[in-house]
Amino acid sequence: MREIGVCAGLNDDECGRLVAIATRIKIDAKRAVFSETDPARHVFNVTAGSIRLSKALADGRRQITGFLFPGDFLGIAYAKTYAYTAEAMTPLSLCRFQRQKFEALFNEIPALERRVLEVASNEIKTAQDHMLLLGRKSAKEKVLSFLWSCSERTAHENRPADLVELPMNRIDVADYLGLSAETVSRTFSRLVNEGVLELLTNHTIIVRQPERLRKIAEGE
Amino acid sequence: MREIGVCAGLNDDECGRLVAIATRIKIDAKRAVFSETDPARHVFNVTAGSIRLSKALADGRRQITGFLFPGDFLGIAYAKTYAYTAEAMTPLSLCRFQRQKFEALFNEIPALERRVLEVASNEIKTAQDHMLLLGRKSAKEKVLSFLWSCSERTAHENRPADLVELPMNRIDVADYLGLSAETVSRTFSRLVNEGVLELLTNHTIIVRQPERLRKIAEGE
DNA sequence: CGTATACTTGAATTGAGTCAATAAGTGTGG
């Protein structure tokens, strides 16, 4: 069951015990997996589809804190509620675990807890990077950093590194980068004019100057 | 050794084994505990003083990702390097653990690993809140949210809740909130004019309208 | 194929930043 990302680092037996307590569920596009105030009863592993994580203010302003893809783990929370919302951007396949059962396995499978701590540590690192982006980067730098991280991700999946797929719409990109949708759109247009990018469709981008991307993304 | 925050939830014996591998160190104000690119060889527990955590871009722009106080845990990282900088804002007393030894204890003391995961989960939650602040709040909302979280923290320490102590300077506040120092200053002045705050000293604030603080901070 | 949704572009506005000049603290040594 190597499709379950949290299994990385586990042996077949351990993985089997995890699968034994898993429920496979499907969720339609645009449906919430859970909301900010929901009691945190489950943890999940994404097997297919993509998810956006967000927090909102009372007046509707929204910050997307991350996007999840197949293999990603969802639902780490030590509080009673999730404190953020997870929504399906595409149809989803998930492995769902009851939190209680999942955490009970920590005692039997130390490698599982180690793995969850690893996931949490990576999440902290990603969050810190994103705070730097939100607090200190210009619109152009935000967009280029975002495209860079997207191309980093798909680079693993034996695709041409200069072809970036964006499963989310402009508003989602804007809410992820702390910008307005108009500014995201204008910034894309400007980068196309400058010859850095080419928009194949609204969700498919060709990076013409990957070196430029890397430099700005890595803060040089 | 209850002064070591990471000991929360551990029994005396477990705590003792942790102390056995701890080195107590002192660090002068303004010195770095470690820098972004340093190999992550240690983890720490703050016993006295306060720390700022930050990441910087090549041109010097800086984002402070958090402040640490006595009891807080420092150095969670699953990568080879820390990826952020930790600096002493005041003279520090720290408990230092070799990461290797510390993580080796996970096998002997399951509650320790559980505790670290708990710390990491809280850090993720705090980071998500801060992303919402950085990406979607106005300068005024940022400042009020910050003061609210400061007063939340000191509320535990049997102090009057409306007296907020800021151990950091305006530039640090600015770099934490994704603002310029001038904007922080102007926002304070404006809030004083509006009768929400009173500045006792540059580092001591009286909150005259705590209800207003709470409302804006909690996004109502 | 038409209609709703998503995206782009333009014009005007504004919140926050920058630069520059004080003012207020803070600490140090005589």
Place this chain on the structure above:
DNA sequence: CCACACTTATTGACTCAATTCAAGTATACG
């Protein structure tokens, strides 16, 4: 304890990047 130097904070004037509001255009989908 005060005077000096240095750091930190405030305030003002101006600028500008990004937002908002308002069309218009493209895209996707039933």
